[in-house]
Amino acid sequence: MNTDAGDVQDEALDLREEAAEPAPEVTEQGRLSELEAELAEAKAAVMYAQAETQNVRRRFEKEAQDAKTYAATAFARDVLSVADNLSRALSVIPPELREDEKMKGLVVGLEATGRELDSVFARHGISKIVAMGEMLDPNRHQAMMEVPSADVEPGTIVQEIQSGYMIRDRLLRPALVGVAKKGD
Known part of the structure; x- marks a missing residue:
């Protein structure tokens, strides 16, 4: 066992x-x-x-x-004020002074400077925003005032206070505009 x-x-x-x-x-x-x-x-x-x-x-x-593409943005914004002042100066020259032989050279020189500035802007991709007659686009325009108008549709830009600019596909400065509203 x-x-x-x-x-x-x-x-x-x-x-x-x-x-x-x-x-x-x-x-x-x-x-x-x-x-x-x-x-x-x-x-x-x-x-x-x-x-x-x-x-x-x-x-x-x-x-x-x-x-690289947008390196000049800050500089371009600063130069825009120069372009604005040149444009304002040219717009206030009365027709008599434009025809005066003594002033004609100055006016022609200022106009040539304006064209050259526009050419430099174009070479660097800076373009003016078209505003007049367009519908307000808050991505490109800044409404500063409303203007009563029966002639155009409300929201249409009827006055440009300051030009706006793009640098390539980006907003450099919005256009300051007056926008139509329904007439009273």
Whole structure:
């Protein structure tokens, strides 16, 4: 009886040891699965890092291009006041002085300066905003007053107080305008 009981105990002990020790194939398979998961995770991280690097590069290139394109914005705003003053000076010269031989050279010189300034603006992508007769566009015009009018539709620009300018596709300075409203 002891031998039978001992054999049963030995078999039970053997079974417990087998259950406690995982099979070598299962361990290698599990480790392989872990390594494949880590590899997939590392590949995803590398792809994400490459995409992020490419986005940063594109953003930097766009910012550099914008800086180059719009670098003269502050200077252009300052020069606009010179253009405004020149335009005002030319507009107040009476016709008699324009025909006077002594003043004609000065007037012609001022007009040539105005044309040259417009040419320089055009070379640098600065253009005047057309306002008169247009509908008010708050992205390009700033309404300074309303003018009663039965002749045009309300919201139409009927007076330009100060010219507006664009630098390429960006607003440099809004046009200051008077807008029509329904007549009384």
